[in-house]
Amino acid sequence: MTDDGDSYFDRIVDEEKLASYLEAKLGPVESYNVAHHQEGHSNETLFVTWGDQELVIRRPPPGETADKAHDVLREFEVIDALQDTDVRVPTTVAATDDHDVIGSDFYVMEREAGTVLRAEEPERFQNPDARRAVGAELVDRLAEIHAVDYEAVGLREFGYPDGFTQRQVKRWSEQFEWAFQVTTDEREVPVVHDVMEWLKANAPEDHPETLVHGDYKLDNVMYAPADEPAVASIFDWEMSTLGDPLTDLGWMLSYWWDQKDPAPPESTDTLSTTFMASPDYMTRQELVARYEGATGFEFEHERFYRALAVYKLAALGEMFFRRFLEGNSDDPMYPKMRDGVPALADRARRIIDGDEPL
Known part of the structure; x- marks a missing residue:
């Protein structure tokens, strides 16, 4: 029943039991x-x-x-x-x-039908108008998330927006500490602690309060199968909560490459799509201006939000590296985090120092 018969697949699904569950929910099929x-x-x-x-x-x-x-x-x-x-x-x-x-x-x-933009752009989007629309759609859909009346849809208890930004720094520092329990036996990443202290000292105390996605970026949306770019669906809501919408914006921008940016290191190439560095695409500054116009929120403390985003990505990478060392993933990207996390920590430091500007 499957084209993937390795042992890792067997660890993540029991096909017979899943079939029984689906039959009870959806009825029998051939x-x-x-x-x-x-x-x-x-x-x-x-x-x-x-x-x-x-x-x-x-x-x-x-x-x-x-x-x-x-x-x-x-x-x-x-x-x-x-x-x-x-x-x-x-x-x-x-x-x-x-x-x-x-x-x-x-x-x-x-399952939705459409195209997720990862390593490259589809041929139908390879023109100036479509390329600009890719970024505009991405920002406009984020603004819709941040405009949701979360109480009206039953999400009033979904999170605690007060103090959210400071807690983000604390939470992701704890994720680093969890991963370091195993990974420091392989290598250490001292710059992480420098970034950690700067973020703790510079976390904004006042911020807007909205529903946040938590992992909003280009390859977590699907564009409809049409020549004109339009987002059909938004995925990967596992980190969503109520909190500071500017953390979503900073996260999205951390994945959006500009022409002025240095090329990403090989160790993070699977996390760094760069085709939007073409002059036809919106720049990060243009994305921010469109977001501010759509929401009325001002992107203050931009170095903090962008550095926090890269810090969080580095923490995810360190957790991935721990799972690789413990044999709990077959993802070929995970072992790259041996060098990838130090590279990401260095990037966060560059943003803090103003060496990688908005």
Whole structure:
């Protein structure tokens, strides 16, 4: 029933038990197939064909994970709450915390059709108008997330926006400490502690309070299969909460390359799409101006928000490296984090020092 029969696949899904679960939820079918989608680097994604239905399953990785990471049921909660809003999310199907099915929490949603922009742009977008529209769509859809009346959609208790930004620094520092329990035996990253102290000292005390996505970037949205770029769906809500929307903007900008930027190091090439450095694309400054116009929020303390974003990415990388060392992933990107995390920490330091400007 699957084209992926290695032992890691067997650790993340029991096909017979999953079939029983889906049959109880959706009814019996004659054809069934499961495949492991390996483009993401955090939660695991499975593509399921259930008769004539195309589905997606999201579950955490196997093995020990950092506290509060990989919460797929939280991801389901927010996507389900946003079904009738302007925010473009997949259609939810079901969710369960019954680990007897596939060994973890998981949820099911309908699979969307379209294009995710990762290593390169599709041929239909290779013109100046489309390239500019890619960035404009990305910003406009982020503004829609930040405009959601989270109380009206039932997310009033989804987070604690007061003090959010300071807690972000604390939380991601704790993720580093969790990973360092294992990774420091391999190598240390002293610059992380310098960045950590600067972020603690410079976290804004006052900020807007909205629903935040938590992982909003170009390759977490899908563009519709049309010549004119339009975002069809937004994915990967596992870190969403109520908090400071400018953390979303800083995260998105950390993945958006400008012509003036240095080339990313080889150790982070899988995390650094650079085709938008073309002069046809919007610059980071233009993206910020469009966001400010759409939301009314001013992007103050931009060095803090951009440095925090890269710091968080480095912390994720260090957690990935721990999982690699412990044998809890087959992702070929994870071992690259031996050198990738130090490179990301150096980038955060450059942003703080003004050597990598907005």
